[in-house]
Amino acid sequence: MFYSPRMSIRFAGMSPTSWRRVRWLMCAVLMGTSTPSFAWSDHTLGTWQALAVMPAIAQAPAVTVESLDSFLAAEDSGLAKLLVQEEEWDQHNVPDYPPRPQALQFQADGPAATRRQRFMTALRINPNCELALFLQMRPGTPPPPGSELPWTEVTTLRHDNTVRNDRFERLQQGESVAVLEVIATASGEPDDGLDIGLWEDNGTPYGRTYGFGKQPFGDPALEFSSQAPFHMGFYHESPIIYKAAGFLRRTYPEYRIHLYQSLAKFALQTRHPYWGWRFAGWALHYVQDLTQPYHATVLPGVSTVRMLWINAVDIGGWHGPKERAIRRVSNRHLALENYQYHRMREAYLHNNPDDALLRALRDTSKDAAQAPWSDTTPRRVVSHQAHAWAERTDRMLVQAVPAKYISDPDYVFEQTEPDIDLAAVLKTVPKKMQDEMTQLVSALMQHFGTQTRTFITSLAEP
């Protein structure tokens, strides 16, 4: 985004009302994060492909399924120490980190009956998640007879319009499962309620005790909106935007990634590989979310100067430009994810591994150029790359998708046509547009695949 020191002098003279309006504009854009489709949809579909080409994972010996209670009972003193170190790391390394209240510290040797709840509280996740033992099935493949787990036991989310397409297999303690399946399944879990209701104004009893403060953006009354600040990372906006909307700094994927990565390492080292890889999958989810340009940039395709102009004319009483900008960003964000989901799902259903998106996820050609994973990778590399692609993504969407879906302020994506399948729609547009879309989403899926493997390599190496 364009920004110069001269601008900062000029904009420093903006009135408090102007700043409030800019803040409001940002808030309004992020309100859109209240719908459940706001994330790469169904991470598991992408993780299967990305890791299928990693021999250390695809050919790893099967691991034994273990319940959370059994893992916690065996390792509670080590976990208590680890979570103290984690808290210290967070306080020193995560900007604007809201410290975990002392009372939530996980204690070793506490009562066994409350151990699971005490552990979940120490992680500050939604205590209503059942953390069942399960695997997600590939689209088109039913679970073995008698082993189907209903989706209501996988997620705490209950949208009346949700007919979840995914199917799940219930696992039993002691059975063997492939590492690839464990990681891929777990990479979808953070969208199933783990981060729901954690803020003090979400009206949940646990949100009031977790110490995260008020929800920084989105509508605190809408269930799904509450997870967004953990699944987005706005690390590369211009200084003037942070000045207007300081709440944008309160996004915490780095906290989640580091916490689950540390738990994964610990569980692997203490010989609980099922939980090691399951925690790894949880961490991976947030890494993958940061590869989505709309999760790493507030207003892709809108320069800082234009944003301030929109704001100025809005103050002057001309509200159209603001409303159009908000609708456009929200529709494009949803259109991108809707297309990605439907196209990938169809490739699985038709057993078509040569689909360009699935191939891109398995494309390792850029892996070697990537530095090994470090604590700064989510911010300096993953979200930076997504941010760098934001304008281009916005431009390419305009070329590839019929204007009705992404540039018409009266069209509300997934509301005007609730069952929209953009992958099907795009089969009817000129070939050039289809190719543009394939090229764009393939590039983004390649980022998803490379970052997935870079992260998992940090755990898979001896």
Ligand SMILES: [Zn+2]
């Ligand atoms: Zn997510």
